[in-house]
Each structure stands twice: as C-alpha cells, then as structure tokens.
Amino acid sequence: xxxxxxxxxxxxxxxxxxxxxxxxxxxxxxxxxxxxxxxxxxxxxxxxxxxxxxxxxxxxxxxxxxxxxxxxxxxxxxxxxxxxxxxxxxxxxxxxxxx
Numbered sequence: 116x117x118x119x120x121x122x123x124x125x126x127x128x129x130x131x132x133x134x135x136x137x138x139x140x141x142x143x144x145x146x147x148x149x150x151x152x153x154x155x156x157x158x159x160x161x162x163x164x165x166x167x168x169x170x171x172x173x174x175x176x177x178x179x180x181x182x183x184x185x186x187x188x189x190x191x192x193x194x195x196x197x198x199x200x201x202x203x204x205x206x207x208x209x210x211x212x213x214x
Contacts, residue, residue: 118208119150119184119196121173122159125212128171136201137173147185150175150196160213162190172211179206 123139131137139148151159156172164170177184182200189195 117152117177119152119175119177120156121148121150121175121202122156122164122213123171123173124167125169125171128173128210131204134204136203137207138201142198142201147197147199148202150184150198152196155193155195158190168214170213172213173202173207174209174211175202175206176208177206179203181206 121139123137127140128137137148142148149159160170177196180198181203182198185197185199186194187197
C-alpha cells in the first residue's frame with residue numbers, strides 16, 4: 116500500500132474531528148485538497164509551513180478514497196496528488212503530530 120499525505124494545522128483538523136469527512140480550505144478556494152507523496156512531504160513543510168507549529172500529518176490510503184484523486188503538475192513540475200472532493204476520514208490510516 117502506497118500512502119499519500121496531507122499536512123493540516125491541528126486547529127483546522129479539530130473543526131472536523133467528529134465529522135465523517137474532512138474539507139481543507141483549499142477545497143473551497145481551489146476546488147481540491149492538496150496531498151503529497153512521502154518524498155514530497157519535506158518540501159511541502161519547508162515551502163509552506165516553515166514557521167508553523169502544531170501540525171498534523173494525515174496518512175491516507177488512496178485505495179479507500181471516495182472522491183476523485185488526480186496527480187497533476189504543480190511546484191517544480193512535480194506530480195502532486197490532488198483530491199477533488201472531501202476526504203473521507205475512513206481513508207486515513209494514521210494521524211501523526213509533526214511539531
């Protein structure tokens with residue numbers, strides 16, 4: 116099983132703690148939820164969360180997703196996974212505190 120990952124501030128995650136689905140702000144603003152492969156997580160943290168604290172890393176099984184997942188060209192011409200719809204929480208296999 117090859118997992119994909121989503122970085123989220125703990126305070127944002129807390130709003131969805133009891134809900135069956137999670138919706139990042141980007142779903143409303145950009146139409147999808149940003150995800151990363153394992154090798155991309157460090158770069159995402161460095162680029163977008165350098166001074167952030169209290170972050171969580173969601174470990175997601177793409178085989179369990181109910182919304183459409185597409186790999187699309189983004190930063191540095193890398194293919195990043197984008198989820199076009201809410202993230203069903205039963206696809207999350209682990210939640211890790213990363214700082």
